Amino acid sequence: MTTLTDQDTQGGPAVTPRNPTPAAAGADTARGPVLRVRGVGKSFGGAAALTDVDLDLYPGEVHALMGMNGAGKSTLVQILSGVHQADAGTVEVDGQAQPALTVRRARKLGIAFVPQRRELATDLSVAENVLLGDLPTRHGAVRWRQLKSEARRALSGLGIDIDVERTAGSLTVAEQTMVEVAREVRRGGRILVLDEPTACLSAEAAHQIRRLVRTLRDEGVAVVYISHYIDEVTAVADRITVLRDGAVVRSAPAAELGPAALVRAMVGRDIVSRRSERPAPRDEIGLAVRDLSDGRAVRGFDVQVRKGEIVAVLGPAGDAQSRLFDLLSGRRRPDTGELLVDGAPVPFGRVDASLAGGLRCVTGDRRALGLVPGMSLDENLLLAGDRLARRRLHRRGELTRRARPLRRRYGVVSLAGNPPVSALSGGNQQKVLLAKWLGTGPVACFLEDPTNGVDIAAMADIHTLVDELAGRGVAVLLASSSAEEVMRLADRVIVVSAGRTVAEHDVTAITRDELVATALGGQPQ
Amino acid sequence: MSVTTLPDAPGTGTPPGRGRRPSRLDALRRAPHAGLTAVLVVVVVATMLRTDAFATDTNLINILRQVSVTAVIAAGLTLLMTAGGMDFSMGSNVSVTTALGAQLLSHGHSTVVTVVVTIALATMIGLVNGLVVTFTHVAPFVVTLATATLLDGVALLVLDSVSVSIGTRMFPLGNGDVLGVPYLLILAVLVLAATALVMRFTVFGRDAYAIGGNEHVARLSGIDVTARKLTLYALTGALSGLAGLMLLSRLGSSSPGTGGLTLQLTAVAAVVIGGTSLAGGHGTVTGTVLGVVLLGVVANALNLLQVSSNYQPVSVGGVLLVAAIANEFHKSRSARN
Structure with a gap:
């Protein structure tokens, strides 16, 4: 914990710039943040999971959330999506304080969470999954043609090319993610939290997901991007916030953070990842x-x-x-x-x-x-x-x-x-x-x-x-x-x-x- | 920027769970089977307030004697369900066992022969269930529901649709006692204790938890899942046989409809009330004992209070629902801490 440089400690919660300017050209700073978190704290059974966390999300910005397992990313995301209520601090959406954020309320405000384990109805078609909960009907009967065309529109609007008549169970993990994202956007999701969307994906599939994330950004969605992959985060994010032990240790435009600085911020020390000397293999x-x-x-x-x-x-x-x-x-x-x-x-x-x-x-x-x-x-x-x-x-x-x-x-x-x-x-x-x-x-x-x-x-x-x-x-x-x-x-x-x-x-x-x-x-x- | 305390966050800064100091009540609430024990206490106290006939030695012994048969079945079911299995045919296995036992005894076969033959048959029935379940991968519920129906019919065939009396043969087992403790109760306690010890202190018992928790992991960890399952189904069969003999000795005869679905459902209810997971991976004999006793007490109380027997199923269903909800509350409460 002693290897923090001056540069790192500057990013500590006490001196985090209160009105950071997003780096992304497309970010809509004029209207201010769509979501503003100030001084949020949360403890479970005496253990502090989050302390004094600040976070600003701007429309049209990809904001990466990094940190080790247990650093508090999930807790923060759960507070944003209304699963847990903060013990301290405020969450503002569009400048309105949201003291009692429930899952339903968060969804209504356009905060959507795409979990690591995809949650599609595997026996239903892609079209039904995209419109789930809002199927077009006439006299109680589903209007299939309208359902398909609306689903197609929702997918193509995000540049996703998936046949809407396939069953969700036959989709690859990357495709499932895309369908879920399309569903959330169609429901009015404008703050989208993606939890490790590329974990366990091949390079090509991960690339597709990143392309989708960029499309979302260009559409003016505020994306919270959780990932362990440093290369990926520096490639896709406009701004990076690093959590460690429940506190924000670094929050800066992605361009200012190199891989080494990120690792140091996340771990609190340098990680040696060199080949080590091993005895030569035996001849058996x-x-x-x-x-x-x-x-x-x-x-x-x-x-x-x-x-x-x-x-x-x-x-x-x-x-x-x-x-x-x-x-x-x-x-x-x-x-x-x-x-x-x-x-x-x-x-x-x-x-x-x-x-x-x-x-x-x-x-x-x-x-x-x-x-x-x-x-x-x-x-x-x-x-x-x-x-x-x-x-x-x-x-x-x-x-x-x-x-x-x-x-x-x-x-x-x-x-x-x-x-x-x-x-x-x-x-x-x-x-x-x-x-x-x-x-x-x-x-x-x-x-x-x-x-x-x-x-x-x-x-x-x-x-x-x-x-x-x-x-x-x-x-x-x-x-x-x-x-x-x-x-x-x-x-x-x-x-x-x-x-x-x-x-x-x-x-x-x-x-x-x-x-x-x-x-x-x-x-x- | 000032830190604003949200209005709905009481006692910000007090460490333990949702802003409250941990009290003894909390500890009590988190104790295993707290909800179930509470329900049992409420039923007992309510009954005692209404009638003096409840809290007497004879009545309490009577309750325990009556639940002994259910308890033996429920013990086997607890172990099997913990391993992710299900045997819906145990009650019907009891029907077959009592029918066969009654016929053997009434045709002059010795008690020893009767016991050996019936338990062997009951074990075989369990084993067949196990073989079908393990080698066809049909859901255990479906397999044993089918065998249950089939066995109900076999029991009727064995009895030829009439009641068969065994006179006073086996009467001492069903009605005798030692120092006031009925033999049936002793048998049930032995079976329950053995099951509890197996589940807690043997690798065989822990295998059941592992198989019920994640069968793939269990197999990859070197557990012979197939052999374990066959053993478990054979065991539930054997226990059904024992329960059948116990029932026969208490009733002194076997009639169409002895055992069967009613007994099965009571046992399943007791196990589920006791907190054993239908999906496998969790289960305790203590919970099952509480479940069996709770159902026995409710039935007895309704008798004593001279409530029409038509209300019996209504109350058993009600108790099952309340206890299941209490379990679920308890589970989600402890999961959050």
């Missing part, structure tokens, strides 16, 4: 996959990972990675292929065989496949370990004692006691997931997007943990959609596209830009 093969094919998702995948080596599989999110998880973990049987762990063949399609062979697969989807939400932190930590050790009895006190070293080693921070794992921040949940598997003496590991949706400090911690894992002589196969992560961790990288291996490189013999070019181009250079 820890994990070998031969000619693995499964439908169109994985085609002829081959890899050999030595003990102590990290081999990355780089591809757009949602390409081969999650299917590799299903196949290697034994959840799914491939069409063809062979798997050897520590030289011994392991049959596909059986979770127990995969585990018994010493292979540990860590999912990139911790909510669906990683943790049991209602169970306590400690029980989740030991869920797999206790079953592998064939334990029969379960005692809470003893469980806590055994979980303690795991918590410490994997840096799981919990406020008090042993809460349900769902109460932890994303970064902490991810560490629990890693500890659950890496603490069970693996021979080989498959890690799918291990830093998905975690803040930069947790990301750095997790990278260190993966380094240590390889340092212990474990063969690590890492599936990732981030070139930075691959450059930081891997010894070798296999670039995949549409399920096929398109290139293989020694990481030390390639630059980041070359790697990105290979991944984007989909062709070996």
